[in-house]
Amino acid sequence: xxxxxxxxxxxxxxxGQSYRGPGAFRRLMLSGVARLRYPGSEAEQLLxxxxxxxxxxxxxxxxxxNGHFGLAGTHAVIGSHSPFAIMAPSEAWARELHxxxxxxxxxxxxxxxxxxxxxxxxxxxxxxxxxFTGLAWRPDVVARRVxxxxxxxxxxLDTENADAYHGFMRELTSHLRYLSATHREAPDGAPRLxxxxxxxxxxxxxxxxxxxxKRYTRPLAKELERQILPDGSHISRNPxxxxxxxxxxxxxxxxxxxxxxxxxxxxxxxxxxAMTALRFFRFRDGDLGRFNGTGATPSDALATxxxxxxxxxxxxxxxxxxxxxxxxxxxxxxxxxxxxxxxITVSRQAAAGCLSFELVVDxxxxxxxxxxxxxxxSEFAATARATSAHxxxxxxxxxxxxxERAGQSAPVRADATLIGPPEVSGEVIDEGEALELKGRxxxxxxxxxxAHSRQIVLAAxxxxxxxxxxxxxxxxxxxxxxxxxxxxxxxxxxxxxVRASLMPxxxxxELVLRNGEVWQLSSNAKEVGLESSLxxxxxxxxxxxxxxxxxxxxxxxxxxxSWSIERVSASARRTAETAARTPELV
Numbered sequence: 001x002x003x004x005x006x007x008x009x010x011x012x013x014x015x016g017q018s019y020r021g022p023g024a025f026r027r028l029m030l031s032g033v034a035r036l037r038y039p040g041s042e043a044e045q046l047l048x049x050x051x052x053x054x055x056x057x058x059x060x061x062x063x064x065x066n067g068h069f070g071l072a073g074t075h076a077v078i079g080s081h082s083p084f085a086i087m088a089p090s091e092a093w094a095r096e097l098h099x100x101x102x103x104x105x106x107x108x109x110x111x112x113x114x115x116x117x118x119x120x121x122x123x124x125x126x127x128x129x130x131x132f133t134g135l136a137w138r139p140d141v142v143a144r145r146v147x148x149x150x151x152x153x154x155x156x157l158d159t160e161n162a163d164a165y166h167g168f169m170r171e172l173t174s175h176l177r178y179l180s181a182t183h184r185e186a187p188d189g190a191p192r193l194x195x196x197x198x199x200x201x202x203x204x205x206x207x208x209x210x211x212x213x214k215r216y217t218r219p220l221a222k223e224l225e226r227q228i229l230p231d232g233s234h235i236s237r238n239p240x241x242x243x244x245x246x247x248x249x250x251x252x253x254x255x256x257x258x259x260x261x262x263x264x265x266x267x268x269x270x271x272x273x274a275m276t277a278l279r280f281f282r283f284r285d286g287d288l289g290r291f292n293g294t295g296a297t298p299s300d301a302l303a304t305x306x307x308x309x310x311x312x313x314x315x316x317x318x319x320x321x322x323x324x325x326x327x328x329x330x331x332x333x334x335x336x337x338x339x340x341x342x343x344i345t346v347s348r349q350a351a352a353g354c355l356s357f358e359l360v361v362d363x364x365x366x367x368x369x370x371x372x373x374x375x376x377x378s379e380f381a382a383t384a385r386a387t388s389a390h391x392x393x394x395x396x397x398x399x400x401x402x403x404e405r406a407g408q409s410a411p412v413r414a415d416a417t418l419i420g421p422p423e424v425s426g427e428v429i430d431e432g433e434a435l436e437l438k439g440r441x442x443x444x445x446x447x448x449x450x451a452h453s454r455q456i457v458l459a460a461x462x463x464x465x466x467x468x469x470x471x472x473x474x475x476x477x478x479x480x481x482x483x484x485x486x487x488x489x490x491x492x493x494x495x496x497x498v499r500a501s502l503m504p505x506x507x508x509x510e511l512v513l514r515n516g517e518v519w520q521l522s523s524n525a526k527e528v529g530l531e532s533s534l535x536x537x538x539x540x541x542x543x544x545x546x547x548x549x550x551x552x553x554x555x556x557x558x559x560x561x562s563w564s565i566e567r568v569s570a571s572a573r574r575t576a577e578t579a580a581r582t583p584e585l586v
Contacts, residue, residue: 038180039211040203043169048205048258050251052104052151055300060105061114071096073376082124091135092375098125098136099144103152118155119164126171132178139182140191143198146175147248150205169206176202176212183219188345189236190245193227196220197248204255213261221266228270232277233322236346237339238293239281242274246305249274278305279315280326281335283360287537289335290358290371291324292342293349295384296539317435318428325428327435330462331362337390338426338439341401347418349385352401354421355439355454356390359465359565364513365495367391367565371537381414384536387443393452393469393561394489395554400443400452423451433460442474448486449475450554463567471559485553490561492521492548493533500530500546509548511565523563525550 063070067079072092076083088094096102106114129136136142149156149172158164176199183195196219203212227235234241249271256263281288287297318325323339336357341350349372359367370389373380383389387399394400404416421443429436437456444450453470469490477483494500499512508522509530522528533547550561 038177039215040173040176040206040209043173043176043202043206043209045207046150046153046157046169046205047207048150048255049153050147050151050201050205050255052107052148053247053251053301053304054101054104055298055304056104056108058105058109058114060102061109061111061117064117065113069097071102073374082128083121084124084128090375090378092378094135095141098129098141100125100148100152101144103148103155107152107155115155118152119158122156122168126167137178139179139186139195142175142179143183143186143191143195146172146179146198147194147201149175150201151251172202172206180216188343189227190234190241193220193223193245194248196223197252201252201255204252204259204261217264221264224266224270228273229321230273231316231319231321232273232275232280233319233324234274234277235342236292236349237322237337237342238349239277239288239291240294240297242278242281243288243298243301243305246271246274246278247301250305250308275305275309276316277319277322278302279309280319280324282315283333283335283358283365284331284363285360285365287360287365289324290369290537291335291337291353291356292351293372295372295374295536297537299539317430323424323426325426325437325439327428327437327456327458328462329435329458329460332359332458332462332465333361334359334437334456334458334465336426336437336439336456338424338437340421340424340441341418344417344419348415350401350418351385351390352387352399352403352418352421352443353390353392354387354400354424354441354443355426355452356387356392357437357456358391361462361513361517361519361567362515364497364515364517365537366498366511366513366519367492368495368535368537370493370534373536373542377536377542378414380534380536380542382412382416384534385412385414385416385418388489388491389493391492392454392490393471394491395444395448395450395452395471396486397489398444398447400441431457434458444471445474447478447481449473449477450486465565467563467565469561469563471554471561473556473558485555488552488554488559488561490523490525490550490563492550492565493535494546494548496535496538496543496545498546500548502528502530510568518568519565520568521548521563521565523550523561525561525563526552 067077069076069078069083074089074093076089078086083097103118106118179195179199186192186195196216199216200220203209253263253267286299288294325336325338327334334357337353341347353369356369358369369391370384372384387394388397401418401420403412403418421441423442426439435458440453442451451472451474455468457466471488497514501510503510507528508520511519511521529549531547531549533545535543535545
């Protein structure tokens, strides 16, 4: 990997609703503040084009030619119109449109038509977005646009048109000045980090901007130290965020090298930590654990990143700061969430999945969480964040964390903040051969007066997972909660490729994996059943699936629900079937 050196000498040529942008007075202030604060001069020459590690689709150029513009899982029919002049079909589509990431597709096409499309669309955007208003001027969208323009500048630049080149550089300067005044206003988490990254990218890629690099390298280092935790997890507790950040951080490090600058130690360290966390969250089937906003794993992007993983070390057993546990024995890998919601400023994608787990056997997913739907299925986003969409325990179908609501009876918004659950603890214990995970939270204390504890043991062979969920009274119920038994459900969401059926006797569920291997889930719960579910961890979109539900009631005394998931040999399966058909002797 390396930044592309731009060899041409001298002058080189080349709608959303959630963010309204600053008003007229604010824009005037920003303009003045930006000119005063921005340490760089007017951009005149590009030196570097950072490598774009994201996968490109060369057919995108043909789609535009045929009047289609597909972004964020949605295809907009634009006909002969500019995509910047139509009503955006979704906010996600508009965000990607104004982020210009699609330039990589036109660059990959590598023909005159694609280059003409890129130049025309750039010019159209400039003409239609001079007001500094709307989603297009949200700081993180501006930052994405700057990085995309730099990385794919060669498909926009026209070496024979000095006026067009000057216009491109003028827009870059304007964007960087704007970011210098607004990057702190970007939403906390990855958007804010990318906003600072764009400023450093600008300082490195544009000639005579050493002051810009110097000014913003330190803020970048501070954000990296704050957001990439010591164990490599991201502060949002969302594994997929690591993928998106690394796709920008790796080329940024190379830009430092290309300019003969020593990359900041904080940058190199953050990359190393994040790579370690990716190994931790990655199952043997290549997917990341579906926790706190992670849905379908972008397999191509993950494969690209892992190719740059120099350590290739065995994943750690626990993410002690990010609060996850990993049990791995034999061919079985189990990942569990043993932490509370992240800080409220970065919790808008987090899920109430405390003490949920996923199990993958020999590269075949068995127990999963529902995962986060893509932008094209945003109507399921709020539901997928609920505790019931995770392989853990619910009480009265309630969530263990508290989602922000506009009113007591108002529905939960897809981007609602999340708090809790309180009093969360968890640990992974190495028992020599077997591995044990313990966790506890009091997410149901305030409403139902209950605490939930979970214990999971993975046998040395990996062929047996033993678990116990305990609901313990820890206080009075909230006013308005009826006296009497409360219902609970222990949920095990199954991967769509797992076939499940209730076994004779009604105490166990037979699970047949894609490779034909048979496992058995058994429990002492009063009711053992199968219900429908939805799985959002597939890049092709939502898939119907099943979930095993262990249900019953809990009163004033402690309730323990024991369960096991065990590999069953063919002979043992035949013996069990025979025993079920044999009449009991009296």
